């Protein structure tokens with residue numbers, strides 16, 4: 001192990017986190033309670049907020065910033081005396097579902113400009129196996145004029161935090177670490193052990209660590225897709241999927257996945273990174289691609305089923321009004337990125353249905369900016385259908401009387417996550 005770890009602990013060397021979003025900020029603050037940290041982000045507005053102890057992603061409290069030895073900055077000058085870099089910038093996909101490496105390569109350029117001999121760079125962004133060494137390292141070399149392995153070292157340590165989840169935190173979940181050679185791997189592991197109480201798993205190489213992360217989310221995606229497909233089949237048979245899952249779930253080795261919308265910037269995105277690399281290697285993944293197709297189709301499917309039922313109830317869709325409860329990509333978060341609720345809205349509107357969307361957590365301006373519709377401030381029934389699309393805890397105590405109050409007499413409750421399944425007796429009801 002190099003002496004960098006010792007010098008970080010003695011506060012003789014600094015660590016920087018590049019990209020302070022859902023992933024980067026908690027890491028930066030965790031390290032800043034132990035060692036000297038520079039928190040760098042290109043978004044000056046976000047940097048200003050963090051200087052005021054506000055988390056722009058709405059996950060952390062002001063108290064989480066207390067006692068942190070951290071400089072929040074958007075100025076690369078402040079990175080010049082940093083020796084250990086962690087890169088946690090977004091890795092999205094483009095319109096064709098191809099990895100968009102622009103933020104990652106841009107962050108690599110930022111680090112490359114200030115890189116010195118002996119420095120370590122650890123990437124945390126979710127990527128395909130090979131991305132760190134094949135795509136990012138050449139940028140570091142080009143910008144710095146230094147040589148990989150001889151002059152500077154690289155590692156990869158994927159992130160497992162789960163927004164909105166206070167139990168599975170950076171500190172409490174084992175973290176995978178890796179390095180370009182055994183000495184670096186040990187330095188990276190020791191550095192993360194400073195903040196991850198649950199400990200680290202030392203992966204055998206950077207590629208193994210990259211692959212491990214991308215399959216964690218691919219496995220979830222494919223399993224949810226199977227459950228969604230089962231839900232489509234069971235709907236045609238007139239049986240409730242959640243009843244079936246409850247029964248099958250009594251077997252010791254039955255995996256407990258639920259049907260639903262798969263949005264957000266991880267599960268619905270990361271499998272495309274693996275698909276991209278597999279295709280580059282001459283293999284077209286069948287199962288992963290099929291899973292993506294099924295999950296990406298669920299918003300449209302839910303909307304079509306709702307319209308069919310509205311027509312069956314004798315209403316012309318062009319005269320129908322539907323309320324959607326929930327606009328975020330999952331329950332109890334404010335994040336609306338890649339929310340599949342937008343697919344439901346788009347499909348309903350294609351049948352000329354009037355749609356109101358509410359959400360106690362989402363920001364109406366953000367939703368309008370991203371999807372072109374603002375959130376309804378009031379519930380303005382009676383509706384032909386109410387779709388509870390997101391399982392926010394705020395909705396848990398709604399009862400049949402509440403839905404009846406906002407629905408027409410023949411109105412339909414669409415309960416995507418089966419939350420109210422055993423509580424509804426006198427309403428038209430449908431769930432996945």
Ligand SMILES: NC(=O)c1ccc[n+]([C@@H]2O[C@H](COP(=O)([O-])OP(=O)(O)OC[C@H]3O[C@@H](n4cnc5c(N)ncnc54)[C@H](O)[C@@H]3O)[C@@H](O)[C@H]2O)c1
Nearest residue numbers: 019020021022023041042043089091103106107125126159
């Ligand atoms: N959010 C999660 O739950 C989660 C979980 C595991 C892994 N990941 C992965 O972690 C990575 C980061 O995701 P996130 O959710 O934190 O993203 P985010 O969008 O919340 O935050 C990214 C931050 O990086 C900044 N940024 C963008 N380009 C930059 C650049 N060139 N230089 C410096 N800063 C830059 C942005 O301004 C923003 O503040 C992604 O690869 C993601 O797939 C996310």
